[in-house]
Amino acid sequence: MTARPNIDMSLKHWTPICPLDDIVPDSGVCALAGGRQVAVFRVGAAQVFAIANHDPFSKANVLSRGITGDIKGELVVASPVYKQHFRLATGQCVEDESVSVESFAVRIRNGIVEVEA
Amino acid sequence: MSTQKIVVIGNGMVGQRFLEQLTSRLGSDQVEVTVFCEEPRAAYDRVQLTSFFAGKSAMDLSVVPERFFEDKAITLRLNDPVISIDRAKKTVRSARYREVPYDKLVLATGSYPFVPPIPGHDRRGCYVYRSIEDLEVIRAAAKKARIGTVVGGGLLGLEAAKALKDLGLETHVVEFAPRLMAVQLDETGGKLLQRKIEALGVTVHTSKSTKEIVNGEGHAHRMVFADGSALDTDLIVYSAGIRPHDALARASKITVGERGGISIDEYCRTSDPDIYAVGECALWNGRIFGLVAPGYQMAEIAARHVAGDGSLRFEGADMSTKLKLMGVDVASLGDAMGKTAGALDYVYTDPVQGIYKKLVVSADGKQLLGAILVGDATEYGGLLQMTLNAIPLPEHPEDLILPAREGASKGLGVDMLPAAALICSCNNVTKGGICDAVAAGCTTIGALKSTTKAGSSCGGCAPMVKQILESELRKQGVEVKNHICEHFPHSRQELFHLVRIGGLKTFGELLAKHGQGHGCDICKPAVASILASTWNEYVLKPKHAPLQDTNDRFLANMQKDGTYSIVPRVPGGEITPEKLIVLGAVAKKYNLYTKITGGQRIDLFGARVEQLPLIWRELVDAGFESGHAYGKALRTVKSCVGSTWCRYGVQDSVGMAIHLENRYRGLRSPHKLKMGVSGCTRECAEAQGKDVGVIATEKGWNLYVCGNGGIKPRHADLLANDLDDATLVKYIDRFLMFYIRTGDRLQRTSTWLDNLEGGIDYVKQVVCDDSLGIGAELEADMQKLVDTYECEWKNAINDPESLKRFRHFVNSDKPDSNVVFVAERGQIRPARDDEKDSEKEEALA
Numbered sequence: 001m002t003a004r005p006n007i008d009m010s011l012k013h014w015t016p017i018c019p020l021d022d023i024v025p026d027s028g029v030c031a032l033a034g035g036r037q038v039a040v041f042r043v044g045a046a047q048v049f050a051i052a053n054h055d056p057f058s059k060a061n062v063l064s065r066g067i068t069g070d071i072k073g074e075l076v077v078a079s080p081v082y083k084q085h086f087r088l089a090t091g092q093c094v095e096d097e098s099v100s101v102e103s104f105a106v107r108i109r110n111g112i113v114e115v116e117a
Numbered sequence: 118m119s120t121q122k123i124v125v126i127g128n129g130m131v132g133q134r135f136l137e138q139l140t141s142r143l144g145s146d147q148v149e150v151t152v153f154c155e156e157p158r159a160a161y162d163r164v165q166l167t168s169f170f171a172g173k174s175a176m177d178l179s180v181v182p183e184r185f186f187e188d189k190a191i192t193l194r195l196n197d198p199v200i201s202i203d204r205a206k207k208t209v210r211s212a213r214y215r216e217v218p219y220d221k222l223v224l225a226t227g228s229y230p231f232v233p234p235i236p237g238h239d240r241r242g243c244y245v246y247r248s249i250e251d252l253e254v255i256r257a258a259a260k261k262a263r264i265g266t267v268v269g270g271g272l273l274g275l276e277a278a279k280a281l282k283d284l285g286l287e288t289h290v291v292e293f294a295p296r297l298m299a300v301q302l303d304e305t306g307g308k309l310l311q312r313k314i315e316a317l318g319v320t321v322h323t324s325k326s327t328k329e330i331v332n333g334e335g336h337a338h339r340m341v342f343a344d345g346s347a348l349d350t351d352l353i354v355y356s357a358g359i360r361p362h363d364a365l366a367r368a369s370k371i372t373v374g375e376r377g378g379i380s381i382d383e384y385c386r387t388s389d390p391d392i393y394a395v396g397e398c399a400l401w402n403g404r405i406f407g408l409v410a411p412g413y414q415m416a417e418i419a420a421r422h423v424a425g426d427g428s429l430r431f432e433g434a435d436m437s438t439k440l441k442l443m444g445v446d447v448a449s450l451g452d453a454m455g456k457t458a459g460a461l462d463y464v465y466t467d468p469v470q471g472i473y474k475k476l477v478v479s480a481d482g483k484q485l486l487g488a489i490l491v492g493d494a495t496e497y498g499g500l501l502q503m504t505l506n507a508i509p510l511p512e513h514p515e516d517l518i519l520p521a522r523e524g525a526s527k528g529l530g531v532d533m534l535p536a537a538a539l540i541c542s543c544n545n546v547t548k549g550g551i552c553d554a555v556a557a558g559c560t561t562i563g564a565l566k567s568t569t570k571a572g573s574s575c576g577g578c579a580p581m582v583k584q585i586l587e588s589e590l591r592k593q594g595v596e597v598k599n600h601i602c603e604h605f606p607h608s609r610q611e612l613f614h615l616v617r618i619g620g621l622k623t624f625g626e627l628l629a630k631h632g633q634g635h636g637c638d639i640c641k642p643a644v645a646s647i648l649a650s651t652w653n654e655y656v657l658k659p660k661h662a663p664l665q666d667t668n669d670r671f672l673a674n675m676q677k678d679g680t681y682s683i684v685p686r687v688p689g690g691e692i693t694p695e696k697l698i699v700l701g702a703v704a705k706k707y708n709l710y711t712k713i714t715g716g717q718r719i720d721l722f723g724a725r726v727e728q729l730p731l732i733w734r735e736l737v738d739a740g741f742e743s744g745h746a747y748g749k750a751l752r753t754v755k756s757c758v759g760s761t762w763c764r765y766g767v768q769d770s771v772g773m774a775i776h777l778e779n780r781y782r783g784l785r786s787p788h789k790l791k792m793g794v795s796g797c798t799r800e801c802a803e804a805q806g807k808d809v810g811v812i813a814t815e816k817g818w819n820l821y822v823c824g825n826g827g828i829k830p831r832h833a834d835l836l837a838n839d840l841d842d843a844t845l846v847k848y849i850d851r852f853l854m855f856y857i858r859t860g861d862r863l864q865r866t867s868t869w870l871d872n873l874e875g876g877i878d879y880v881k882q883v884v885c886d887d888s889l890g891i892g893a894e895l896e897a898d899m900q901k902l903v904d905t906y907e908c909e910w911k912n913a914i915n916d917p918e919s920l921k922r923f924r925h926f927v928n929s930d931k932p933d934s935n936v937v938f939v940a941e942r943g944q945i946r947p948a949r950d951d952e953k954d955s956e957k958e959e960a961l962a
Contacts, residue, residue, distance in 0.1 A: 018927045026635070027663035029927035037926075037933070043635070054935075059950065060679035061925075061935045065670060067663065069637030072603070078638035080667035080675060085638075 014107070014114045020046065023113065028077065030064035034117035038104055039064035041088055042113075043075055049088035050104035050115045055079045056093075063101070123423065124209055124219040125152045126199045126365065131396030131412035132225030133160035133180055136191060138420030145190040151217050152191060153209070155198040156248055159186070164409055167276045169252050170283040177832060178249070202369040204389055221391055221423050224366060224379060225416075228359035228397040228407070233268065237330030242337045243353045246277040255354060259284040262351035264336060266290070269357035270297040270321065275442045277356040278319050282443070283838070288319045289348060291340065293357075295324045301438060301449035305466070306491045309473045313445045313492065322348065359407055361398045374400040383430035385419040393419045406434055410542040417545070435505060435542070439490075439497045441878060444886075446494035451487030451504040452477050460486055465518045467492075474518040476500075478510060485510055488518075498540075498581035506538055531584045540585065541578045546571040548585060555589040562586065563871040580874060601862060602639040605632040609787065609862045613647050622652055623660045642666035643862045646749055649785035650857050653905040655912050657919045668747030671923065672909055673729055678947040680936055681729060682722040683709075684746035685736050686782060689756045689774030689794070690717025699739040707732055710944045716753035716791065718744060723945050725932055727924045733910045743910040745783055749863070751790045754778040755803065759796030759813070766796035768813030773842070774802075777811070780846065783906050784853065787860035787869075805833045808866040809849055814838070818845045822852055822880065825867035834870070834877040837885050847896060851884045854895035 015033040023029050023042040030053045031038045037053035053061045058081035066077040076085040085094040091103035105116035161178040186193045197211045208218045230245040244255050265281035267274050270292030281288045296307025311321045326343040333339035333349040340348045361378040372380045372388035378400025385393045396412040411434030418429045437450030459480030466473050472492035485503045536549030546569045559565045572579040599608035621627045624644045645664035668674050673681035700719050704711045710722040754777045759770030774794040793804030794811040804810030810821035816839040824833030860869045882888035913919045925933045937953045938945035
C-alpha cells in the first residue's frame with residue numbers, strides 16, 4: 001500500500017540498509033539510499049516504513065529522530081523540531097495536508113531492511 | 118463639552134477602584150483627574166497586609182495596574198494630604214500648598230485605627246496596624262522584643278497577631294468581649310476559634326478591659342486589667358476597630374454621623390451634591406461598611422454617577438466574611454447570630470477535628486438566614502449564594518453542613534444560581550460574567566482568573582468558580598476530561614498513580630493495561646517522565662529510548678539545523694579554572710559555538726549527532742556530568758557568591774546551591790525545574806523567579822516556591838521562614854515530589870499552583886503541616902531517586918547499544934551534508950538557506 005508518486009521506476013533499486021534488529025522497535029533510523037536521506041521506521045516487531053528524512057518545516061534532516069505513534073488509528077511520526085505529524089504510509093502531513101514528504105518502498109529480506117530509492 | 122475637573126482625596130483600594138471605574142467610562146479628554154494621597158505609595162492591598170511579613174514586598178501588594186496613572190493621564194500627588202476644602206470656591210488645598218479646583222470631589226479617606234483612650238496608650242512601643250509604614254515600624258521594633266500583645270480580638274486583631282507570630286514574638290491577644298470575633302461568631306464558634314489559635318501558640322485573654330499601661334518588669338510595658346490581673350509585654354499593637362476618617366468633611370461642614378462617618382445617599386453623594394464619599398469613611402443609613410467589597414460597590418456607583426449614569430444605587434451590602442486566620446478557616450454570613458424573630462439553628466460540631474457549623478434558618482424552615490463555620494468553611498460559597506438569592510432550603514437542611522452521606526451529593530448545585538448571582542464579591546464578578554468568559558474560551562481556572570479576576574483576591578470563591586467552569590464546559594458539550602491523549606483515558610496524575618501502584622516499569626505494560634493504540638508524541642514522553650520520576654531507570658534503555666522527547670533521545674538540545682548543544686552540569690555555577698579550560702579546549706577542538714547561559718553554565722553549540730559521544734567522553738574524563746539541559750528535569754541551581762566572599766551575605770549560598778543541585782540533579786518532573794539560592798535579602802540569585810527559591814536570613818533560610826521567569830513572570834510565594842538546612846531539604850523534597858505526583862504534563866510549578874485548589878495555603882498544609890500524612894512517603898520517594906542517580910552521559914558512552922544510535926546514517930559514516938556553518942563574530946553559526954551549498958546531494962551520491 002506504499003504510495004510512489006511521480007517517481008521514474010527505472011532509476012530505482014533496492015538498497016540494503018541494516019539488520020532489522022538494529023532498529024529499536026517503535027523508533028527510526030536514517031539511511032543513505034540512492035543518494036537520498038531516508039528515514040526508516042520500525043513499528044512493533046516487524047512492520048517497516050520509509051519516508052524522506054528531510055523535514056519541510058524546519059528544513060533539517062531529522063524526521064528519523066521523531067517519535068512514532070498513531071493518531072486516530074493512522075501510524076505517524078512527529079517531527080522532532082516543530083512537532084508536525086507525517087503519515088508513515090504516505091509521507092503526508094496531518095496538520096497541513098498540502099504538505100507531503102516523499103515515501104519509499106521498504107521490505108525485509110533475510111532479516112535485512114531494504115529500501116527502494 | 119469642556120473637561121470636568123475631578124479631585125479624589127485618598128488612594129486606597131476603594132479610591133483606586135473609583136479611578137478605574139471612572140476612567141473606563143470617561144476619557145482623558147472628558148475629565149481631568151487629580152489624586153491626593155497621604156501615604157508615600159499608590160494603592161495597595163490592605164486586606165493582604167499581613168503577607169508583607171510573610172515575605173511579600175510593597176510592590177507585590179500594589180493593586181495599581183502597570184502604567185495606570187500615566188496611561189490615564191491622572192495626576193497623582195503622593196505624600197500630600199489635603200488639609201482644607203473651600204466649598205464656595207470649589208477648591209482643595211494640600212499640605213504642600215497646592216490649590217486645585219474641582220467640579221466634583223470624591224472623599225476616599227478611609228479610616229484610622231481606634232486606640233482606646235486609656236492612660237499610657239501613647240507610650241513608646243505602642244503601635245497601630247494599618248499601613249505598610251506601620252508594619253515597617255513594628256518589624257523594626259520586633260527585633261528588640263520578645264513578647265508582643267495585640268489589643269483587639271476581632272478580624273484585624275487576629276491578623277495582627279499572626280504578623281507578630283511571624284516575626285517570632287511570643288504573642289498575646291487581649292479582647293474586651295468574652296470571645297474572639299464577637300461580631301461574627303457566637304459563643305461556641307468563638308471558643309473553638311480560641312482553642313485552635315491557642316494551639317498555634319498564641320495566648321488569648323478574653324473579657325479583659327485594660328485599665329492602664331505602666332512600666333513593666335523585665336519588659337517595656339505592663340497592661341493592668343480591670344479585674345486586677347496584669348500582662349507584661351515589650352510591644353503593643355492596637356487593632357480594636359476602625360473609625361472613619363471624616364475630619365476634613367467635618368471641618369468643611371459636610372454632614373457627618375453622630376458617631377462619625379460622612380453621610381451619603383444612594384449615589385454616594387454627601388450633603389454637598391458635588392462631593393461624594395466612598396469606602397470606610399462613608400456612612401450610609403447609619404452604617405459604616407468596613408469591608409472592601411461594599412467599598413468597591415460604592416466606588417462604582419459614584420463613578421457612574423459622576424459620568425451621568427444613575428442606574429446603580431447603593432442599597433446596603435452583605436457583610437458576610439470568610440477568611441483564614443492563622444490557618445483556621447472561619448466564615449460568618451447573613452444573620453449569623455439568629456437575631457431574626459423565630460429563627461432556628463441547626464448545629465454540627467466535631468470536637469476531635471475542631472469543626473463547628475451552624476445554620477440559622479427561618480421559623481418555617483424554608484429559608485437560610487445565616488451561618489457560622491469554624492474549622493472548615495468549604496460550604497461558605499454555596500450557603501452565601503443561598504442567602505443572597507433566597508434559594509429555598511433542601512428537604513434536609515442539615516445535609517448542607519453534615520459530612521456527606523454515602524453517595525449523596527451535597528451542597529448547592531451551581532446550576533441553580535441565577536446569572537446575576539455575585540460569585541466573587543472582591544472583584545464584583547457574577548456567575549453570568551464567568552459563564553461569558555468560559556464561552557469566550559477560558560477553559561482553565563488560571564485563564565478565568567486572569568480574564569475575569571474572579572477568585573484572584575481572597576480566593577474564597579475559588580471552589581465555586583471551578584464548579585461553574587466545569588458545569589459550563591459540560592453544557593457547551595466540551596467533555597470535561599483531563600485525558601492526556603487519545604491513547605489513555607487518564608490524566609497525568611492518574612497515570613502516575615497507575616505506574617506507581619501497579620509497579621509498571623515500561624510504556625508497553627502501561628499501554629496494554631490501561632491504554633489503547635500505539636501511543637504518540639504526547640503520551641510517550643509524559644510516561645517516560647513518570648517512569649523516570651518513579652523508577653529512575655536509565656532513559657536510553659531500549660525499552661525507554663523511543664519514548665523520549667526530541668532532546669532526551671540524544672541527551673542534548675536539538676537546534677534548528679538538527680545539530681545539538683551541550684550543557685555540562687556546573688553545580689551552583691561554581692567552576693575551577695581547570696574545568697573552564699577543559700570546556701574551552703573541547704569547544705575549540707570540535708569547533709563549537711560557546712555561550713554563557715542564564716543558569717550560570719556554558720552552552721556548547723553546533724555538535725553533530727555523531728560527535729556527541731566523542732565530546733562527552735572528553736567531558737566525563739575531565740569530571741563533568743550531564744547538565745540535563747535537555748530534560749524536563751532539574752536544570753540549575755543559580756547562586757550568588759554568598760557569605761564566603763560577599764560583604765553582605767549572611768549564609769553560604771554557593772554551598773547550599775551545590776548541595777541542592779547535587780541532590781536533585783537528574784530529577785525528572787512534569788516540566789523543567791529551576792532553582793536559586795541567594796545569600797541575603799538583596800536576592801542577587803533572583804531566587805524568587807524560580808520554581809524553588811531559597812533566600813538566606815540571619816536565622817536560616819526562607820523557602821519560596823512556584824516562581825517563574827519567561828513569558829509570564831511570576832514572583833514565588835513564601836512557603837516557610839527561617840529553616841535550618843535539614844528542614845529546608847525536607848520541605849523541598851516534599852514540595853517537589855508533591856508537584857511531580859500531581860502536576861499536569863508540561864505544567865510549570867507556577868501554573869500548577871494557580872490551578873491548585875487552595876493555592877499556596879494548601880501547599881503549606883501538605884508540605885509544612887503534613888496535612889495529608891504523606892510527608893514521610895514523599896521524602897522516601899525522593900531519597901530513592903537521589904540514591905539511584907546515575908550520570909546519563911557516563912552510562913551512554915559506556916553502553917555499546919546506546920552508542921550505535923549516535924550516528925546520522927545507520928549505513929554510512931558520512932555526516933549530514935545539510936549541516937553547514939559560516940563564521941560570525943569569530944565563531945560558527947548555522948548557515949542560512951541562501952548560504953548553503955546547493956550541491957550537497959551530489960556530493961553524497
